[in-house]
Amino acid sequence: MICFTGPLLIVKVVTILKCVARRGVRLLLHDALSSIFDLPDCEDPVMHCLECVKREVVFTIDEVHVGDHIVFCGYIYDHHAIVSEVNSEEKSIKYFEATNTTLGFLYDVLRRFKKAHIKETEMLNFPNSDIQLVVYKNREHDINVILRRAQECADDYDYCIPTNNCEHFATYCVTGVALSTQSGKFRIILDLFIDGCLCAVFDEGKRNIVLKKGGLLCDSCYEQNALLLGVSLKPITNSNDVNPGDIIRYRYNCLNHEAVILTASCEDERQIIRCHIAHYAFCLFRHMTITEEVISIKFNGKYNVVNYGEARNCVLYEPSEVCQRARSRINKTLFLLFVNDSTHFARWCKLKFCEI
Template sequence: MEFSSSCIECAKPYPVIKRDELAEGDHIINAGTFYDDHAIVIKIEPDVRDRSNLQKARVVLIHATTYPLGISIGTIRQTVDYFDFKRCNIMIVKYFNRPFTSEEIIHRAKIQLGMPIIFPFMNSCEYFATHCVTNKIFSVQGRKWNMNLKIFFFHGLDGLSDEKLRNQVAHERELICKPCFERNNELFGVKKKAIRKEYDVHEGDIITFSYWKIHHDAIVMKVHENQTRNMKGVDLTFAHYAFCGPFISRTIIEERKTFPLDGSVIVNLYKSPQFNVYSPTETTARAKMRIGEQNFALFLNDSCNFARWCKLKPESLFPVNKSRFEKNVKNIAVNVIDT
């Protein structure tokens, strides 16, 4: 199976929840309101103010200096950042065709310290980071946004929320390699079941429903017994990335609602052996770990990504082909904490 370092899925962001998921030489993204800052991790230490807390870290980074709105004027520099992974939107970019070792990536970043930025574009910090990792100059973020703008122009919001359509368009435009295209087709084409009876849905399921007129995914935390037999609906507590108002960041919350039994709500049937899934208890525990998070990022860390992160183990989310991948997923598998 051939993997491409410039495929928009072979270089795949994954949310960082704990300090020990990061490694020296990693390419990380610190998502902001107006632009995302990409950097190479040089050193990771506990936060001196809270050493025992794995959700906090002191991280030495090398990245391209950017100013408001991402305008790139300045030099390649080293900074020290303090991250609270519960509050910051930090993602690690996992590459499945990484030609350099971690030590080589760090060396490639260090030898550019103090140099003027040579990629005078909005996403020059991403160009710098991907060049350190792959020796190529490209922007996964830029390619995705260009593709999605065209999908929106021709298909509107429904097209943007259709992951299978986005995957097909990416394949047609040669933005995605064959293994990733096939893996995504399997993920997005999972069997679905319309909820028409209470027992059609269970704890730990991923459900899809209309939310602000677009397709939206959530994790079922609990199925409540109906107190009234005449009630024609299913009473669910679910966790999802909720819209909390125009001036408030989207937040992962638990919410309770009665859904109609008319088939408008769908259960996504991610099950073994086709998919490697967490148990219902593990799935809901993983969702609870992220309650209160405000790290929403469209197409990177939205409701679909959150729900699949809770339900599917890393080996089901990423293309598998060689031992390097197995080493990659060890660093991103998050232990379920006791609740």
């Protein structure tokens, strides 16, 4: 026993020191990220909340109005702007923006040392553009004030990616407070990744807590998410456990994933159900797309039905309506991390009303 005490003690000490070092690095990185991407003080928590400030996809030019906060979806980052003019006949809009293309952004930043032009740009190919509208919950905005703020920023705008980017510009014009959920999400993603790698980023329970602590969820939305996360899962062990209109949860690309069951039929006498599902499918080099696919569910307990009906104050759509809503979104590229992922899509299809 005495012979092994020394080596074991050394191993334990080294292990403890490694843990302390890792924890120290995590804290240092967390503090650094918080100082760079920290949210400004704001009396209204709804303005920071990812659930209260929602994005909606624009399908026609009639849905866009002067003073609207719009987003052009990109592969690396999203670009934000304020609509200044709408021409329904020519299907074109004009908008104020902090920068234009990626090259234009780099040129402006390098040439002006953090300066960027606020300029009015005209877009003619509206039907071919991937545009989203930012909807602020329970808020009314004066169009004249929004446009005046945009024009005032044109004189002198200090561009800084983490603290004063195009989203800061757009939210300032609408609300009077410069905010960027894009920067906040980046900080949260890195924070989660440091703590638990990629799986932690997609762990909705852990993410809900971190988003609340990080100021990106208001109390009401945090409680609602916690309520829906607390519902039970029923393992699929026979053909009677799953039906059209159900929401299932399973592992997809090594991560938890939800999908809507469109049809379900037993495959011969084997322990398998063949199902048509609607879900956000992984697309390499493209935006995640809502797709209808066929999967085979084995009765091994790895697929579960999510019992959203257990959540109090929640009203569900009828199964046929759930399937109809899911099919209405097939081929749509609406994926947005933290705001509209596979779980958000499934809940949108299933939940008619849910309030704390």
